[in-house]
Amino acid sequence: MRILKIETLDDCMFDTVTMELTLDCPVSATLIKKLGLLGKLIYYPKFDIPFYRVLAEPKYILKGNETSDKIKVIFLKNTEADRYLKELSAYLEH
């Protein structure tokens, strides 16, 4: 799995950076569980479109919808965003 596109989104905090990652395939339940290993997984599989959030503090928070090809990432320290993005990208590819 690869990240095809990275877009920085507006957020209202001074020290966070929010990015939207577009993947080369939709997020599956299996991938959500894999993402959950990065922190604390909060997953609502019974919603019509399942929703998940992964609290991987102090690095970042991941969130999104199952079947979507996008993952939102809130990097909690803007100075570390590039490093954690590289880590996350490598994790997704393996």
Add this chain to the structure above:
Amino acid sequence: MAVDRIKAIQELAQIKVQGGETGIIDAFGVFVNFLPTNFWNTYTEKLLKSAGDENYQFVQTGLIRAAGECGYHTGWGIINSEEFKSIVGPMIEKIPEDILHGAFAVLTAWGWAESEIVELVPGEKMVVRAYKYYESELKETFKLKHPCAYMVTGICGAFMDIEYGDPYPNGYGKFKCQQTKGTEMGDPYGEFVVTKG
């Protein structure tokens, strides 16, 4: 309306909202914090007392504008959030009317105001009823001469701006809201009428 309001509220209320190690509460596409409602009510009460009759209009306008600007940006974050897409998204058939109904489901689920749209003329007018809203508790500590749901008033106008105003973020202020009834004034519910400003 395609939105099943009860189902939406029940599911929205299931989503855990909690602060992390950094204190940030990230939910519904926005960052929020927990504060006792008394904090805001006391703030409003002090402003009203200080203003008196002479400056009431000034304070009323300011409080509604504060709520409106907050509601405009927060509302945009909410309706574009993954949580909203997950729960309300599948119920949406008519855009933007169903999105508006969903936004008031969020307002209810979060405890800001138990509210619903009772009349909607797309692009022109909206009437909202609120049965419980924390600002009405002001009546317990302050002798009110006017309805005081400034937060709901500002938010109702802002939600219409999001859906029928110029594209975000340039659409704030096209619609105006007036509170015509309030439980704090002895009415059975609060009523909020939004029209083009």
